[in-house]
Amino acid sequence: MNRNASLDKLKSEEFDICIIGAGASGAGCALDAVLRGYKVAIIDKKDFASETSSRSTKLIHGGVRYLEQAFKKLDFAQLKQVRHGLEERHTVLKNAPHLARPLALMTPVGSWIEGLYFKIGLQIYDTFATNDSLPKSKWLSKKEVLDKIPTLNKKKLHSGVLYYDGQLDDARYCLALVQSASEAGAVAANYLDVTGFTKNDSGKLVGVQVRDTQLGPEFIIKSKLVINCTGPFSDKVRLLANPALPERLRPSKGVHVVLPFETLNSEYAMLIPKTSDGRVVFAIPFEGAMMIGTTDTESDSIDSEATLNESEKQYLVDTLNPFLANQIDISKLKAGFGGLRPLLSADPSKSTKSLVRDHEVEVDSSSGLVSLLGGKWTTYRLMAKDTIDEADAILSKRNECLTANHMLAGGENFDPLLSEQLVSKYALPVDVARHLVRKYGSRATLVADFTSSDSTLKERLSTSYPYIKAEVIYTVRNEMVVAPRDFLARRVRLEITDWNETLKCLPVVANLMARELGWDESETKRQIDDYSLQLKQFIADAGA
Template identity: 35%
Template structure:
């Protein structure tokens, strides 16, 4: 075994999703040295399979009021506060979104309006928009797919939306700017202990090169989402599991099913769940299901889950949807902290817990995308309270704009507009995905003469592939297609159609052999066909 002694770090973060990336940024921006390890690609787990919403949790507020639960109420309040910071700090990726809640009897008008008014009032100065009532006629124009029978109107309110996998990359680039060393396809294999059985280092394997490394750290953080218990078991095979895992799927349909740029919230289905119908990257996103599950590295949407969503959405749509209308479908695993008593997963509040093992492994479990920043701040505060051999600054992430949002985006847009080699659609796509880094992609396009579209019906250009390899840690074609431009998540067929060109570009940039090229092509094709 070829162990390469690398550097020693203040903190090693295991997990390259929302929580791990947030911790890396918070810690490194305070002056700590950080190594982040992810066993697959960044955001390849739950963090890229969300409902793409930044929210306080409307359903949690309802339960807080009905159950007089102050803890749930405070979690909603915290989420709404973090929602405003999220949108402020990542304006190229996060925007406010208007959601229409259709109402089918007069009693519901008062109930829903008061509930959503309270939701707005809790946000206080961090409110992002006013609530309104929409009558049946206007709603039918805005949302032509919605069921008209017995429709009274709708109450509209605001939450946030974002591109989740792009946010992880932006956080990691920001952390890298502060000195964080980031490594994807780096799987932790073993913890190494001192004479008192305290963790002093770990061994990990680079899955691309098969090299093995040993790295020291003052603290090792387990921020692996749905995989948290497995890492805890690696440290202590007798440890009690703390997660209750839930699977949730999302469907993508053509924009014709949701022509408005406003979303729809179905507040309560026949089985008491919530369904969102949202605009996402020019498509219509529908989610989500909620079923107990077990951990798997590559969760797949089951026919039962797909049928569940189709059945319930068709109860609220006049335009009937079938499986043939689905452009892409994916499944994610929610890492919910176990409740004190047995209950349904949809009843578990998305709170988080920080735990420390006898050996010193620190694990953070649960939470949700909206509060990733607060979770990271609390985790690093916890580490500092335990003691670290240097003076550490207070968290600065409340006012820290992420990579891609640190420059004036209006000026970037004007600079892009003068270049006639890019279509209007490509210019807008570059701004939406990369923010101020769009100009860097434009430079690459000129240097490599890489203005070619990767697909005639899509806005993405070849220069984006090169940029993502050089600056966004992309190691495989699936990294680019799924998690850098999100194409797999919105159109499975088109992802397969442009796969060959993407693989050819990777081959040139990474100097792949013919065998390596063919293996990567086959692997990416298999993953797209099976997971989306």
């Protein structure tokens, strides 16, 4: 993906469909549309997956909480959401085997009655997972639970119920969708801010006016149809197209804290089934750390980035502490992150945590804008299918959806043993080779190739992590990395797992990028200073 080449095409060509928003839903729509034969443009105000789609709990799941609510409240909309999630779970795992994998989750219980309750519930969850290869749930003894998660509080533990869902690297999965769409013919570009629309004599949208936030100029992308996939920001785009539309979204903020891996000291994740506000909370191993999340609070503002604050940090730590033998040392907080859920609601009296994570495709009869509203990561493909089915109807086409079996970028000819070949051929350390395969899949060799001509590119960005200099060069040239945060937060996940190490290796990353992008000394310093200031503010907000 080359940004300058994309900009030239966006300025000079006309498209069948222009998609605004390159998170999971927008990227899913772009891939679906281009595979159906449409000429597609996809743009984002910031980087790909820079908002909600990179700030999830990293789970591919039907939603255990939705299942419980469905039976407790006889809410069959929740049941439909579980079924859709579990139907899509195996597809998400199958189509990007390097970025998504099964995850074992333990639910610790304090009595046999509680154990029976969760075992029955998770057996029902299993029955919804048809055509699925994941193991079924099991009720384990206290000893079996402690063998798997040795840090749990023995005194309060009776037994545990083990079940399986999937885990993904959300930002890179979204990038793989954009890459796959681009390689199938779509034109993708990041850092294009929508400032308005052009309309024909009938008032229908025929162009998207954008400003290049990197280079400055405004231009118009001509398109027969415009699809709004901006998640929690959807109302802004809807009202820009038609100010008479009512607002539809109730954004909800969710945050995660990231602690050392030793907090659980296990490759097993944990589901905490009871919290003070009626949610479930997960403790999940991710990228060599342990992540706890998430919260659910009404969001007052969508204009500033959702970040972790001190009270949210304390809530999540207090939720996990009763289950642990040793209390968490909060001074060991490594990082944290927040995001906004795009929840749909027609009833302002409902709390956000009671809202269903379902989606809706809205067509504005006045402007012709199509908006994909609501939804969640696991069902991104189904959401995209529904949206492009609607596009078919509008454009008087009838095309088959081909995404169910479309292997994503890096998944083609994927060999789990590729890391051994990288160690042998390029003399890379084992942990570096494994990391490259888990991030780039079958394309890991392309990253490693850079080290053949320049051995300094084998050097680690941080002594504590397997990320190497070659990745910076590769991602700038092939994955449209424009700013240091694109690389450190989303191409590798260092920002969300270790703030201090991110600050330490930021100058190295920025200087490597400067060589590729032609930054002078003052621009390189500005890039370092801007991102450094942002990270330090995150640390201050969290009271870390």
